[in-house]
Amino acid sequence: MKPSVINAALAAAIVMAPIAGHAQETDLAKRVEQLAAELDQLKAELAAQRAQAAAAPRSAAPAPSTAPAQAMTNAPVSAAWATPAAALRADTVFSGYGEVNYNHPVRNASASQADVRRAVIGIQHRFDDKTKVVAEFEWEHAVASAGDRGETEIEQLYVERELGGGMRGKAGLFLMPVGLLNQTHEPTAYYGVExxxxETAIIPTTWREAGLGLSGEFGDGFAWDAGLTTGFDLGKWDPASEEGRESPLGSIHQEGQLAKSRDLSLHGALNWRGYPGLLVGGSVxxxxxxxxxxxxxxxDARLTLLDLHTRFTPGAWDLSALWAYGRITNTGALNATFAGNPTPVPNSFAGWYLQAAYKLWQNADYALSPFARVESFNTARSYASQPGGLDVPATPYEHVATVGANLMVGQGVVLKADYQKFRQDKTRDRVNLGVGFAY
Structure with missing residues (x-):
């Protein structure tokens, strides 16, 4: 085969990049790596064909084809490309990410620990150019058993279909289109070790629900998501545990595990990318x-979560901000049954952060990006009133300042280091180190 075949494949990848940009955010984060993997496979198969042709008698060698490469589109392969071994397309793509972290509390060195935080394997298979299935399987904390703290879980499992007009529909277990981190949460995609x-305590991570979703684009740079899914189960609240204080929604999410579905939930998100490097959006x-x-x-308790977010990447800068607010109504009667326990259900919880990163140095193999982040959050901002002077006082906001740096190694590995300073609970001040990857 001629080198023009490789050039055609590269051209097809470049042409298809904007089309892939209409896919869901989770697909976006891995698309470049997927295209590169498919191109490598195409090159290998072309090399095998050249070797096979060289070994065969000259009279039997087929004429080179200049038909456009279609491996990058997952479209049906033309007869000119067909071979006895396989068509030149990658219907199934594997991906993955993982991270190993080290945390060192500066006021209590004996509490230092290292943890295989998570390892994830993703599989995406295209049935045709309009239909695909996406699955991700995650292991946390290295060991999962009855006596260990590790977990094994399905992070995503859904089928998506292109419906035409730039609109897509999906069904299954999928990530909620909330905030900046929930759908794009690989360690190479965010700053800091943790x-x-x-987007952990107020917006639970990684937050997914089972149900139906629609998404699409309109106008100049607008993208929307909407869906009907499972929601939270307030019956899981444990007033004797600190879990609800750490993350109110994280303690009552169902994750698709025998999820109660008498009460379903609605979600919607709108994002705008009409200016180069700028994202502005929100969700409910x-x-x-x-x-x-x-x-x-x-x-009758109703849970509502709102978020507003923006990210701007002019030149070497990477600037982002996010605000999130949650509310659970009609919790007074429930909290009355929790009297004497340390963790009643909050009526509201909220948080925000500002973050700035700068790509200070880069060469062919490495890129160093220092960053700074300030954030403020409160998982018990207020409680429903109680009779007889039994009102529960709200907790103060925790303020955390984080400074550190990410060192990218090649395209898929990151080394991280940072220092975190807490205003309220100073015993949590810590130094963090981490290594992560995504492919």
Whole structure:
């Protein structure tokens, strides 16, 4: 085969990049790596064909074809490309990411620990040029068993279909289009060893629900998402545990595991990318969380979460900001049954952060980006009033300042280091080190 075949494949990849840009954010984060992998496969198969042709008698060698390469589009392969071995297309693509972190509390060195935070394997298969299935499988904390703290979970499992007119539909278990981190959360995609607190404690990570979703584009740079899915189960709240104080929604999310579905939830998101390097958007999620459970004191409780976010990447700068606010209504009667316990259900919780990073140095193999982030969050901003002077006082906002740097190694590996300073709980001040990868 002639070198023009490789050039045609490269051209096809460049042409298809904007089209892939209409795909979901989770697909975007890995698309470049997927295209590169498919191109490598194409080159290998072409090399094998050349070797086969060289070994065969000259009279039997087929004439070179100049038909456009179609491996990057996953479209049906023309007869000119067909070979007895396989067509030149990659219907199934594997991906993955992982990270190993080290945390060193500066006031209590004996509490230092290293952790295989997570390892994820992703599989995406295209049935045709309009239909695909996406699956991700995650392992956390190295060991998962009855006596260990590790977990094994399905992070995503959904089927998506192109419906025409730039609109897509999906069904299954998928990530909520909330904030900046939830859908794009590989360690190479964010600054700092650990994920920020606002998009962990206020917006649970990694947050997924089972249901139906639609997405599409319109106008000049607008993209939207909407869906009907499972929601949270307030019946899982444990007033004797600190889990709800760490993350109210994280303690009652269902993750597609025998999820109560009497009360379904609605979500919507709108993002604008009409200016180079600028993203501005927001989202809303709302639904009841009682599920008509017999004898439950908060069947009318409604949970609503809002977020506004922006990211701007002019030149070497990477600037971002996010605000999130959550509210759970009609919790007074439920909290009355929790009297004497340390963790009642909050009526509201909120947080925000500002972050700036700068690509200070880069060569062919490395890129160094120092960053700084300030964030403020409160997982118990307020409580519903209680009779008889039994009101629960709100907790103060925690303020965290983080400074550090990411060192990218090649295209898929990152080394991280940072220092975090807490205003309220100074025992949490710490130095963090980490290594991560994504492919």
């Amino acid at each position: 994920r920020n607190f606002v 999620f709302t639904g009841k969380a009682g599920h008509a459970t017999p004898g439950f004191a908060a069947n």
